[in-house]
Amino acid sequence: MVSTPESFDALLVLSFGGPEGPDDVRPFLENVTRGRGIPPERLDDVAQHYLHFGGVSPINALNRALIDAVRGEFEAHGIDLPVYFGNRNWHPMVEDTVAAMRDDGIRNALVFATSAWGGYSGCRQYHEDIRRARSAVDDAPDLTKIRQFYDHPLFLDAVADAVRASRAELSDEAADARLVFTAHSIPTSADATGGPPDAGGRLYSRQVAEAARLVADSLGVDDYDLVWQSRSGPPRVPWLEPDIVDHLDALHERGVTAVIVVPVGFISDHLEVVWDLDTEARDRAAELGMEFVRAATAGTDPRFAQMVRELVQERLGTASPRRRGTEPEFGVGCNGTLCAVRCCEPPARPSRPAPTAED
Secondary structure, three states: OOOOOOOOOEEEEEEOOOOEOHHHHHHHHHHHOOOOOOOHHHHHHHHHHHHOOOOEOOHHHHHHHHHHHHHHHHHHOOOOOOEEEEEOOOOOEHHHHHHHHHHOOOOEEEEEEOOOOOOHHHHHHHHHHHHHHHHOOOOOOEEEEOOOOOOOHHHHHHHHHHHHHHHOOOOHHHOOOEEEEEEEOOEHHHHHOOOOHHHOOOHHHHHHHHHHHHHHHHOOOOOOEEEEEOOOOOOOOOEOOOEHHHHHHHHHHOOOOEEEEEOOOOOOOOHHHHOHHHHHHHHHHHHOOOEEEEOOOHHHOHHHHHHHHHHHHHHHOOOOOOOOOOOOOOOOEEOOOOOOOOOOOOOOHHHOOOOOOOO
């Protein structure tokens, strides 16, 4: 069913943000971890990951490329909406962007958050970003967050085709390479509160698992793995497991000689992909004598911008929702209101994801 048409006059792409030079790294990490009591030495460790790449995270450049592609989609389909860009943790900060939108006369904008998932970090925190930005700007425009999209056909098809393309990088001897899906780990306590209280919890891990299953189904694969990566909490706090590097060790012990790693939980090649997968996991695979290829993330595939356009059209009342999954899907809220009462409540502070969780 097509939704009731609403009047919107802009789209805001809201993301995590990332440093764009060495001098940005430490201030960026302090923004990410504000209020969490993260020890300075932990920030120093993470800073080295960014400095390994010249202090630049690819995430801002990739988001700008996405915005250009979305503008092209809008123009091709007669959608007359300007597209703005704002971040939670680094420039352009969302508060500054919302102020610029107000000054441009924007009154009622849609918000596309660069996370496909439910959960605190994947969804609720973006509602909080919207509320914080509006509270910082007098006479701010209304901001309506678009729904989650973990099972949108265009997203899943882009991931599946990236796997197909990555197979061409394997040697002839690696035709039976193991398919390993990965997503950002979070504390199990945070996962337990994902979604509305009456939806069964674990919304994030359930959505990731279903996305992996749907991609595997489209590839004709029924035996694959789902693992996690990029944990950053204290060892005493349980996080989603197994970790990707530990899993490579386990696969090696089973005699697996080649893997295709699919970062289904990420939409772009930011630090958690280029460091945790392309550096740490790849290096461990080489130590084990294991052939390793990593599928591309979906954000640069033209279908991703097409999906953003379709999601906007849903809210404009000119397209029907498309999805393939059966897990609950939430995410819509106006001016920072939550999807439901007590939805995705944050865990106690010691379990909060820290410092490297880009989207």
